[in-house]
Amino acid sequence: MGTCPTLSAMGALLWFRDDLRVQDNLALLAACESAEEVVAVYLLDEHSPEIRPLGGASKWWLHHSLKALHAELRALGIQLIFRTGAAREAIPAIAKEIQASAVFWNRRYGASRAIDADIKQHLHHEGIQASSFPGHLLFEPWNIANKQGDPYKVFTPFWRACREQPAPAYPKDAPDPLGGTPSEFPTASLDQILPLPTWPHEFAQHWQPGAAGAFEALEDFLDHTIDEYADGRDVPALGHTSKLSPHLRFGEISPREVWHAVAEHPAHDSEGARVFLSELGWREFAWHTLYRHPDLATCGLDRRFDAMVWEHDPEGLTLWQQGKTGFGLVDAGLRELWRTGTMHNRVRMAAASLLVKNMMIDWRLGEQWFWDTLLDADEASNPFNWQWVAGCGADASPYFRIFNPETQQKKFDANGKYVNRWAPDWMAHTPVVDLRESRARALTAFDAIKGLPR
Numbered sequence: 204m205g206t207c208p209t210l211s212a213m214g215a216l217l218w219f220r221d222d223l224r225v226q227d228n229l230a231l232l233a234a235c236e237s238a239e240e241v242v243a244v245y246l247l248d249e250h251s252p253e254i255r256p257l258g259g260a261s262k263w264w265l266h267h268s269l270k271a272l273h274a275e276l277r278a279l280g281i282q283l284i285f286r287t288g289a290a291r292e293a294i295p296a297i298a299k300e301i302q303a304s305a306v307f308w309n310r311r312y313g314a315s316r317a318i319d320a321d322i323k324q325h326l327h328h329e330g331i332q333a334s335s336f337p338g339h340l341l342f343e344p345w346n347i348a349n350k351q352g353d354p355y356k357v358f359t360p361f362w363r364a365c366r367e368q369p370a371p372a373y374p375k376d377a378p379d380p381l382g383g384t385p386s387e388f389p390t391a392s393l394d395q396i397l398p399l400p401t402w403p404h405e406f407a408q409h410w411q412p413g414a415a416g417a418f419e420a421l422e423d424f425l426d427h428t429i430d431e432y433a434d435g436r437d438v439p440a441l442g443h444t445s446k447l448s449p450h451l452r453f454g455e456i457s458p459r460e461v462w463h464a465v466a467e468h469p470a471h472d473s474e475g476a477r478v479f480l481s482e483l484g485w486r487e488f489a490w491h492t493l494y495r496h497p498d499l500a501t502c503g504l505d506r507r508f509d510a511m512v513w514e515h516d517p518e519g520l521t522l523w524q525q526g527k528t529g530f531g532l533v534d535a536g537l538r539e540l541w542r543t544g545t546m547h548n549r550v551r552m553a554a555a556s557l558l559v560k561n562m563m564i565d566w567r568l569g570e571q572w573f574w575d576t577l578l579d580a581d582e583a584s585n586p587f588n589w590q591w592v593a594g595c596g597a598d599a600s601p602y603f604r605i606f607n608p609e610t611q612q613k614k615f616d617a618n619g620k621y622v623n624r625w626a627p628d629w630m631a632h633t634p635v636v637d638l639r640e641s642r643a644r645a646l647t648a649f650d651a652i653k654g655l656p657r
């Protein structure tokens with residue numbers, strides 16, 4: 204770079220987390236502007252209690268995404284090292300090892316914030332500068348509040364308040380390459396820290412982790428699908444959605460890049476664009492909710508549900524996980540999930556509802572399964588949506604609204620294309636519940652808790 208007057212002869216450490224991109228990465232830009240030598244680290248932290256260990260599908264994605272990032276950083280003259288350990292100890296130790304005068308990262312919004320705050324304090328104490336930047340969200344959670352200064356609990360006013368804010372900043376380009384060759388600090392190999400799981404045999408046929416795959420998905424969506432999105436997004440066989448979620452999850456593309464690509468598209472005023480941006484709004488709402496409730500994956504926001512008596516049904520749970528419930532749409536979704544690492548949104552809702560409301564199995568068990576098998580599993584959207592379906596979350600679907608999986612199948616897969624693709628044998632399985640009886644049982648269970656304090 205060479206233009207910044209405060210350029211330090213010492214190195215800068217860039218700590219990558221859920222921001223695996225070189226473009227529109229404010230922490231990377233700041234690091235490159237501050238020092239002649241930048242070293243980047245990805246630390247697999249399976250030790251800190253605030254960090255939820257990654258699921259198997261996520262590990263597959265992360266492995267490939269880091270491989271792509273490694274090559275992109277090399278081209279910029281930056282070494283990406285791989286380490287494992289608890290961040291509170293590991294990051295200050297790496298900063299010392301490379302003799303960094305400053306450490307840079309993009310913000311996180313869940314329980315791991317506490318780790319970042321501790322590290323910042325520790326580094327300052329050691330005379331090392333620590334700087335954090337926005338980038339994972341369109342709007343910082345502390346800037347969106349109602350007139351009383353409280354967070355919104357309902358999506359529509361939340362999103363209206365977001366839209367009344369100044370538009371998200373325009374995305375930044377990647378930095379220019381640094382002058383020299385990348386450093387050669389000791390590093391573990393990617394295979395050591397993230398060995399590829401053996402199960403996801405089909406993932407590579409459906410996905411291309413990394414920024415190049417992210418922009419391809421965005422372009423494909425804008426070129427071919429945005430006009431159909433408003434209606435087509437609900438029909439699983441059509442695939443009329445963006446398929447951006449795992450790319451956004453790992454930060455290979457920033458939400459600002461997606462936002463501005465839509466804003467600049469000829470269809471930016473269309474219903475498709477409006478609905479699509481509001482889906483980004485749901486992502487935002489989930490993260491803002493996590494920011495206020497870091498225990499979202501374990502505690503229902505509506506505390507009445509603490510008293511709900513769930514069924515202990517390990518066999519039922521296994522049938523559901525394997526897509527053998529005898530309900531076509533649900534079985535197709537769960538098998539699509541196992542094979543491809545994703546499930547269509549409409550089907551996620553139907554599958555989750557069958558588990559929680561008809562089978563009366565605790566939503567946390569379904570959430571854990573999705574956490575392990577979804578490529579886009581994230582610590583905000585997954586528990587947020589499970590709580591939404593279960594009826595205990597923010598702006599949740601009321602408990603008495605129980606999806607009927609047969610009606611959903613007739614409505615959204617009338618020609619059977621989706622179900623026949625993923626679960627052609629679904630009729631061979633005996634239904635795990637009687638829909639009418641199980642619905643009545645769920646309503647009785649809810650009646651028992653509805654008078655309790657929220």
Ligand SMILES: Cc1cc2nc3c(=O)[nH]c(=O)nc-3n(C[C@H](O)[C@H](O)[C@H](O)COP(=O)(O)OP(=O)(O)OC[C@H]3O[C@@H](n4cnc5c(N)ncnc54)[C@H](O)[C@@H]3O)c2cc1C
Binds near residue numbers: 577
């Ligand atoms: C039970 C359940 C669990 C879910 N778990 C996750 C999860 O772990 N990670 C995840 O990203 N999404 C989750 N979703 C939301 C949604 O199903 C996916 O975001 C969507 O299917 C991804 O496909 P797409 O990228 O083609 O979406 P598109 O329809 O193209 O939407 C664009 C983007 O908006 C965001 N988005 C859309 N719907 C939602 C939503 N309901 N909540 C939050 N963000 C949304 C995603 O980032 C998505 O990529 C879950 C939904 C349910 C019902």
